[in-house]
Amino acid sequence: MGSEPGGCALRRFSCELGPLGRPDGSAAFLQGDTSVLAGLYGPAEVKVSKELYDKATVEVMLKPKVGLPGVFEKNREQLIRKTCEAVILGALHPRTSISIVLQVISDAGALLACCLNAACMGLMDAGLPMKSLFCGVTCALDATGAITLDPTAKQEKEARAVLTFAISSVERQVLMCTTKGTCSVEELQQCIAAAQRASGAIFHFYRDSVRRKYSKT
């Protein structure tokens, strides 16, 4: 179905809930050819140096496929951590740690959004209490200002600006926004609006996959 104007369509999504046996929660999320595996441990023992007296300490580790983690991964880890902290009800589990380990299985564009989606599904699988669900959406703006949702690696490289948003399921609020490249204020608002539309489809996907998993119990 390539009849949408400007190529606004999300790629094929797949997910698997709980593929790993050891972590408390795990999820594999695939967007087109981009795939991320999330493993979660929590609420679990926390080092005294990182202990918070009133809420849970959220730690995120993003592991690249090749090589050691660098500044890029640290940056992404902070963004994902802030989003998760905003959503997880940490006050219910003080002095514990919630560790989220994300492994990049393959990267073909929209990696940060895929990491956010995998993290959210992993949190659901682990059964951690959350205020709302969240999803990640990537928008790419090309030279003419046309919006492309969920771009591939090639589209990201050719784009003028790439924006990633974390959208919450409650009233589609924006939890996190990170941009690369230049765009105007109007374009930013347009991208946010487009991302909010797309998040509807993603939350629908979450709901269907969880419903399917628990359909036989």
Add this chain to the structure above:
Amino acid sequence: MKETPLSNCERRFLLRAIEERKVRDRDTPPPGQAPSHGSAGGVRASPHLSPSRRAPARVVTLLSALQRLDGRQSYDYRNVRISFGADYGCCIVELGRTRVLGQVSCELVSPKLNRATEGILFFNLELSPMAAPAFEPGRQPELLVKLNRLLERCLRNSKCIDTESLCVVAGVKVWQIRVDLHLLNHDGNIIDAASIAAIVALCHFRRPDVSVQGEEVTLYTPEERDPVPLSIHHMPICVSFAFFQQGTYLLVDPSEREERVMDGLLVIAMNKHREICTIQSSGGIMLLKDQVLRCSKITGVKVAEITELIQKALENDRKVRKEGGKFGFAESIPNQKISAFKMERAPVDTNDVEEQAEEIITKADPPSDVIAKPIIRMPGTAQIGEGLENSWGDFEESEREEEEEGNSDDATTSGGQKMETEEINIVSKTKKDDDTIILSDSEEEEVVILEPEETHKKTRTHTTAKQENSSSKKAFNKKRKKKRATH
């Protein structure tokens, strides 16, 4: 998180489960004397078993399937499942529930000085923190070093990859092949899964084509020319044996629970031509020669099976890619799996985003006024804006009043008024002077100068003056600060 040590009762339970097996296995000829056992440790019921207090239980267990904790026989391997990613050189191998991700990448580098015509192979196994709660990032446990070393010996020293073919220009440029393995889930027997993942990824990988014409070297992108596979001589695969009860009882492919209670481990790396590439025994068990021979025979059988599986998987993937079908990890998730869900390409309606964006922008508050340019008072001091009203004065007033009340035991209200006059005098005198503090003289009281060299004078003054002095000093300092702030 710290590794939780195995509790005593769990250890006893696991060893007992193995002990049960061993007691039953005693029917069969003991290990050293019998020839091959095939792939299943067969057991016959015999009435001549040594009596034990577990006799009634043994009858029950004889009838039930003779299994390990996860339902296998002693020599059974877990199911191996191989899936490939969309790009070449990426694969995930599942050995039971142990899962390893392997990725091969290549780069052109200068060769090592003592091996100018050979390419470089680099192996890196990482224990991801998600594999087990005990694996923490940044900390290299002994296990990791041991696994990495074993993997290197198995794959590099066995010369399974032709490194001469990786040379582009002798002494100048060679290919460096890097194999990254990530353990995703730890359910025992990491080394087997890792060795399978490594060799599968290497067989699957395609490097860019290079052509050398005289002095000119051309590197083709994947679009220009099809990438070429690596030249692999043979496929070494590790098989692990766990030993229990001082080396008398063995299990092939131990699971995580079994690994925790084992006495020792024997790893044999072999290829399908029955050549041993690496053999390592650890844990301090002493093995008999025939035990080792028996293990190598079992290894031969297992390696043949696994190699056939690998070839089939590679062939399937190659066929799918050639026919233009869909490949990648998404395809490897079976459709019927209830914990998996797939959604086709979903269109998103973005027709009226422009209107929505316009609305939001017009409703939003206008941006604040531009900040005034800075006013430069003197070199090094500038002022931007006006700032807020200084409310420290009020604070000082109220504090001074409090101090006056505090001094009421020796100073009457007239004393309080006195202080005020003093301070006004202080202020008028010390506006310009920062260093020397000159206090005006008042008729009633001896006024003390606030200078360090005259402190001895202070001690001899009136006690009341001293008290007043300390409070006036405080108030004075505050006044000084206030005057400084408003400048």
